Amino acid sequence: MPSLGSGLSAAATAALFVPAALGCNLGVSAAERDSLNFAGIGQYGSSADQVTSITQFSDVQPTDWAYQALSNLIERYGCVAGYPNGTYRGSRAMTRFEAAALLNACLDRITEVTDELKRLMKEFEKELAVLKGRVDGLEAKVAELEATQFSTTTKLSGLATFVVGANAFSGSAINAGANTVNRNGGHHSAPVVLPNATTFNYDVQLTFDTSFTGRDRLRTNLRAGNFGSSVFGGEPHALGLSELEIAFEEDAGPNIVAIDKLFYQFPLGQFTFTLGGRIGQEDMLALWPSVYPADTILNVMTVNGAPAAYSKNLGAGAGAWWQQGGFSISANYVASNGQSGNPSVPEGDGGGGIGNKFSGATGSVQLAYQQEQWGLAAIWSYVQPDTQFVPGTTPFTHGAIDHNLSAKTNALGLSAYWQPLQSGWWPSVSVGWGINSTSYSVPQPAGSLSTSQSWMVGLQWTDVFQKGNDFGFAVAQPVFATALTGGVTPNDGNYVWEWWYKFQVTDKITVTPALVYLSRPLGQQTPAGESFSQFGGLVKTSFRF
Structure with missing residues (x-):
């Protein structure tokens, strides 16, 4: 399974995740934090607001430096969401709450993939057991040959x-x-x-x-x-x-x-x-x-x-x-x-x-x-x-x-x-x-x-x-x-x-x-x-x- 950061440029990865990892709010004052609309933030990243194409963001242009990174995240992983008004607000500083919402959306996708793998493993459980037995048998024979040569x-x-x-x-x-x-x-x-x-x-x-x-x-x-x-x-x-x-x-x-x-x-x-x-x-x-x-x-x-x-x-x-x-x-x-x-x-x-x-x-x-x-x-x-x-x-x-x-x-x-x-x-x-x-x-x-x-x-x-x-x-x-x-x-x-x-x-x-x-x-x-x-x-x- 690809890692979460696949397809991101170094700059885009830093812009999206470094603030959350460091626990800081770049460009947000204490007063702004006190006046945040938590209801609005709750809407950020909801399943209803997930986008399927980067063209759905009215404020993202092909000339933007992180355009390709956003496009990859949307098309390959489907874990990028915008605001209810159809904007991404790429130049705006991201709060810890917004970072959490974005991370949650990506983890939902990871969970879906994990559930699919579990289903496949269950379906091919007998075949996997046979292969495991053969591998174990080969390892035992190799060990025996090494010990007796x-x-x-x-x-x-x-x-x-x-x-x-x-x-x-x-x-x-x-x-x-x-x-x-x-x-x-x-x-x-x-x-x-x-x-x-x-x-x-x-x-x-x-x-x-x-x-x-x-x-x-x-x-x-x-x-x-x-x-x-x-x-x-x-x-x-x-x-x-x-x-x-x-x-x-x-x-x-x-x-x-x-x-x-x-x-x-x-x-x-x-x-x-x-x-x-x-x-x-x-x-x-x-x-x-x-x-x-x-x-x-x-x-x-x-x-x-x-x-x-x-x-x-x-x-x-x-x-x-x-x-x-x-x-x-x-x-x-x-x-x-x-x-x-x-x-x-x-x-x-x-x-x-x-x-x-x-x-x-x-x-x-x-x-x-x-x-x-x-x-x-x-x-x-x-x-x-x-x-x-x-x-x-x-x-x-x-x-x-x-x-x-x-x-x-x-x-x-x-x-x-x-x-x-x-x-x-x-x-x-x-x-x-x-x-x-x-x-x-x-x-x-x-x-x-x-x-x-x-x-x-x-x-x-x-x-x-x-x-x-x-x-x-x-x-x-x-x-x-x-x-x-x-x-x-x-x-x-x-x-x-x-x-x-x-x-x-x-x-x-x-x-x-x-x-x-x-x-x-x-x-x-x-x-x-x-x-x-x-x-x-x-x-x-x-x-x-």
Whole structure:
């Protein structure tokens, strides 16, 4: 309800109410007070004399300084009365009796409004009681949540994944009796035992995001799994290209909870800085230039067609990015052995550190541009041996350049994606290509890696057959040799395919059957004149909470 003084100018309010409030009679002498006609004053403000328009006052003109204030009081509140002769006498001093009469007229209007509110409250008494009950219930729930939450600054999210699957192997290089396949020399010259049993593995992640200012983030990721001995766990127990993106097992063994990531991220001006004792290269890039896949299967399909440049190296590191409009520039450094304090011995013997040849480090700079439907990026990475993940079919595969600590690689990657605004016949498209140049600080034997390449194409359709369900497939050639030292002709190459369909069972549960095919997973190490391929299937069930 508006206050009594709404619509009054400061001067009008003072003219009408200040005398009554102060208890004085401006401009009225004692003799005049004694001769007041109380009967006339009694008529002032009676209901019969209430006016409905300011034009009813013969002595009020539009040029008067309080004209608008009087007009508002009359038209909006109807609590202004004049004298019986149709005058307002605006220039005359007001007595306490007249002020009381005017105030009484306005209070009558207030009483009418109050009575109307009471009637409405009575009419909607049941609805108001229901609303009050709901508000009380919400307040109780909020109080309970505040009392039981483990932190006011930390958000917990979880992901648990089950994988049931198996692989079949074929080709002339297989020793069927020993269930092994030979390799053609190199660091891994020993036969590979083929893990073709059906397995049931799991991966669970708990992620804590803590903010201290509302704009920063401290991320702690706890993880456990038992993929180490599975064909889907990658090297050293299986073929590297078979590794699933979701596969995890702590170095100490299966079923052990470990810190997978721990880093702090904060903005400063137009820059975002990130540093941590265990951080991934991908955590320090302003744009990950791919929209494939909605549900990850093989790890090699998640590195934008340039596995050497986008190695997802994990360790101690720091980085920064700048963004404005659709443009971004990112730079970072990650040392997979950065926790060690001995720079003079190899990583396997407890060596490493930051900024030396045993660091297992990558340094990356990415330029990117992004719009609503598309994005593209160019990245350069300096890659040391012993980086954590460089999938391919050359000796580059395991620990980068076969643990040759005299090697260094400059990796360039170009990636792009496009996605439709709505689901339909057109899929999203993600493509990438990488080229890598490897050099050595000491002379190498003929046949050492000199140049390698990689590429990938991924397609994905959304809302297939049912809203929330997605289908996708990708084909790629992970890192394969295109030039070797000493004029040796490379005999490398391998095609990797994957197909998957994601069922959205509930908002938090998905089931994804998938097929994978690797045409030549040993690449350059496949024995001359021999063949070897791998075909696998799995069902992945994910629970998000």
